[in-house]
Amino acid sequence: WTFENPPLAYLEKEYGFKPDQKWLNSLRLAALRLGGETVTRGFCSASFVSPKGLIMTNNHCVRDAVSSTSQDGPGRVKSGFYAASYEDEYRLKTDNDGWLTVSQLNRITTITDRVNAGIAEGDDEATIKSKREANKKKILEEAKQKDPKLVPQVVSLYQGGIFQLYQYRVFNDVRLVCMPHLQTAHFGGDPDNFTYPRYSIDFSFLRAYEDGKPADTTEHYFKWKQGGAAENELVFVPGNPGSTERLNTKAQMDYQRDVKLPILLEMLTNRLNIFRKLIKQRPPLADHFRTQMLSWENGEKAFTGNIRGLKDPALMAQKVAAEKAFKARVMKDPKLAEKYGKLWEQIAEVAAKRRVQEPLSHFHAPGNSYVLNSALTIVRAFDPEESAEDHAEAQKELKTLRVGQENLISIPIFTDHVTRAHKWLSDNDPFFTKVMGGKGPTQFLRSMLRSRVLLDDERAALTEGGWEAIAKSEDVAIVAARELAKLIRADSKVSKDLDAKEDVYGARIAQALFATYGTGVSPDATMTLRFTDGRVKGYPCNGTLAPFRTSFYGLYARNAEFDNKHPFDLPEAWLERQDKIDMTKSVNFVSTNDITGGNSGSVVVNKELRVVGLIFDGNIESLHNDFVFKQDVPRSVSVHVDGIIEAMAKIYQADRVVKELIGE
Numbered sequence: 001w002t003f004e005n006p007p008l009a010y011l012e013k014e015y016g017f018k019p020d021q022k023w024l025n026s027l028r029l030a031a032l033r034l035g036g037e038t039v040t041r042g043f044c045s046a047s048f049v050s051p052k053g054l055i056m057t058n059n060h061c062v063r064d065a066v067s068s069t070s071q072d073g074p075g076r077v078k079s080g081f082y083a084a085s086y087e088d089e090y091r092l093k094t095d096n097d098g099w100l101t102v103s104q105l106n107r108i109t110t111i112t113d114r115v116n117a118g119i120a121e122g123d124d125e126a127t128i129k130s131k132r133e134a135n136k137k138k139i140l141e142e143a144k145q146k147d148p149k150l151v152p153q154v155v156s157l158y159q160g161g162i163f164q165l166y167q168y169r170v171f172n173d174v175r176l177v178c179m180p181h182l183q184t185a186h187f188g189g190d191p192d193n194f195t196y197p198r199y200s201i202d203f204s205f206l207r208a209y210e211d212g213k214p215a216d217t218t219e220h221y222f223k224w225k226q227g228g229a230a231e232n233e234l235v236f237v238p239g240n241p242g243s244t245e246r247l248n249t250k251a252q253m254d255y256q257r258d259v260k261l262p263i264l265l266e267m268l269t270n271r272l273n274i275f276r277k278l279i280k281q282r283p284p285l286a287d288h289f290r291t292q293m294l295s296w297e298n299g300e301k302a303f304t305g306n307i308r309g310l311k312d313p314a315l316m317a318q319k320v321a322a323e324k325a326f327k328a329r330v331m332k333d334p335k336l337a338e339k340y341g342k343l344w345e346q347i348a349e350v351a352a353k354r355r356v357q358e359p360l361s362h363f364h365a366p367g368n369s370y371v372l373n374s375a376l377t378i379v380r381a382f383d384p385e386e387s388a389e390d391h392a393e394a395q396k397e398l399k400t401l402r403v404g405q406e407n408l409i410s411i412p413i414f415t416d417h418v419t420r421a422h423k424w425l426s427d428n429d430p431f432f433t434k435v436m437g438g439k440g441p442t443q444f445l446r447s448m449l450r451s452r453v454l455l456d457d458e459r460a461a462l463t464e465g466g467w468e469a470i471a472k473s474e475d476v477a478i479v480a481a482r483e484l485a486k487l488i489r490a491d492s493k494v495s496k497d498l499d500a501k502e503d504v505y506g507a508r509i510a511q512a513l514f515a516t517y518g519t520g521v522s523p524d525a526t527m528t529l530r531f532t533d534g535r536v537k538g539y540p541c542n543g544t545l546a547p548f549r550t551s552f553y554g555l556y557a558r559n560a561e562f563d564n565k566h567p568f569d570l571p572e573a574w575l576e577r578q579d580k581i582d583m584t585k586s587v588n589f590v591s592t593n594d595i596t597g598g599n600s601g602s603v604v605v606n607k608e609l610r611v612v613g614l615i616f617d618g619n620i621e622s623l624h625n626d627f628v629f630k631q632d633v634p635r636s637v638s639v640h641v642d643g644i645i646e647a648m649a650k651i652y653q654a655d656r657v658v659k660e661l662i663g664e
Helices: 008-015 023-028 060-069 073-079 125-146 249-280 287-310 313-333 333-339 343-363 371-381 390-398 410-424 428-437 441-448 458-474 476-520 553-561 572-576 620-626 641-651 655-662
Strands: 029-033 042-048 056-057 101-110 151-157 162-171 174-179 204-210 233-240 530-535 539-541 545-546 548-550 588-589 602-608 612-619 635-641
Touching: 008 233, 008 530, 023 029, 023 101, 023 233, 023 539, 042 060, 042 233, 056 333, 056 612, 056 655, 060 073, 060 174, 060 204, 060 287, 060 602, 073 287, 125 162, 125 476, 174 410, 204 249, 249 287, 249 313, 249 343, 287 313, 287 620, 313 333, 313 476, 313 612, 333 476, 333 548, 343 410, 343 476, 371 390, 371 458, 371 476, 410 441, 410 655, 428 476, 441 476, 458 476, 548 553, 612 641, 641 655
Parallel strands: none
Antiparallel strands: 029 042, 029 101, 042 056, 056 204, 101 162, 151 162, 174 204, 233 530, 233 602, 539 545, 548 588, 588 635, 602 612, 612 635
16 A cells, blocks of 8 residues: 555554554654665665664565675674674675665655656657657656655655655665574575574664764654564555556466566576576586575566466456456446447457567577677767767776686576577577577577687777777677667667557556546555555465464474485574573564565564564565465465564674663
């Protein structure tokens, strides 16, 4: 649910609880979005949990930032970290977007009419998109001038049916306070990912600073609730889900099922197999690649679950029935029928074209060839056919090019890229005939060895000579890159045209939705702040019952049953201090909150707005909720507050932070 359209009547009917505006404001202002210096590109959720700027989020939300901030960062991710004093807390960078930031949503303004200003009845899709973009740019500029202390973002809801201006207070000095061992945070690894019962201690604490001092967040933070939530208790999750596609039509979902998701799943599965083989040959590489592989394994399982849901006859029957009912209500009203009746057919036409275009856009790429990718950067930095935006991006990348060649990673990944391309593209596709010149992947990569584009003198000659020198160059990599750049431009043009059509049709579908159902249907996720309701509740699974909570008894039992072997091993500190742990304390719990689309780092609070847990995952049965929502068995999985305190006090001896959390 959005904060601007809270479902008050539903909450009162379902739970006998009707929050007032003060409650909603408190929920909103203590919740945060984690990101980099480009504030609108958030990637996780977080929350204030003390009056001194203390922030709670997941370990997996900050491990990349910790790794990239300092040379000993990877070691801290593996072994955990605790700052014994304020002086030991240190500022974090993201891996590719400057300093780590947290954003607090301070103001919400509806701007739909302003975004659509000047759009005429006869405007085509490209014109509509262009006018909207110009209006958005003007709105953002005005917002920055009017209140320079807040960072503005134009948010599209209901696929463009509503536009909102969100304005954020940004904290750009965010420091690491505490994080557990990687293995404890990701206990069970890929086998336990998206499963339950679960035993992951996936938390981290940060702190926001202002003017070199801990930020004063006395007005807006969530207080701790020792003991957590009881079974069947009402709980809320404020957070920033990344994306869902529930408002898509059946035709759009069929395209995802048959083309887009299978291509992505193949890529991840094959890439994981390549890295597993490499690690088997060179075991010391395991630690270096572990966090990247965890991310890929997560994606592989998620895409598998998405596809399974899209192939589920019962789920898809539910989608078809809902779409038929919606369309029937539109067609029953002559005015609505005239205005919106052709939309499903128009969207189906776009989906059909995407089936053709998606493989082209995916495989017309360097495929991880280091030399070809470098040559492509040089070409796109100077090619007059490229857009100003692409020129600027390539010019920026030019500065990072270094002498190098194909390696143990790029060679098998490129070979796999070409092998998969043969499955999805025709044999006479220009990628094979012009970019690769009819060569196989091994022969093509051998030819790249003759390229001199990464030698400083050769690269300097090309960049100083500009497009004239690049266009005449006979270097094998430059020749291939010139052809590849043409394909990428052509693909981009088609994709942008399809995007424009889909944006316009999607907005019209949303308008039809409002006309028939109002705002009783929540919009798809957009990596902006929402809240979700639910109850703490177990569920039937594997022919038995899953309890609503797990305990430290289960964590140590699972470790023992697998003989402390990875990924069920525990760090030495956890084994040495096992006798200190109260084994009855809860580790994880499940609830019916809808967190599909990615709510990592979101706090779980009770109706008194006290912290009872920290979202970190969903069960495998929840993956189809990206497309069709059900609440019977899908569950969100959270770290229990007692598990966090037990780990902080008994394993990491973080008494300073424990006292801050529980208010002593």
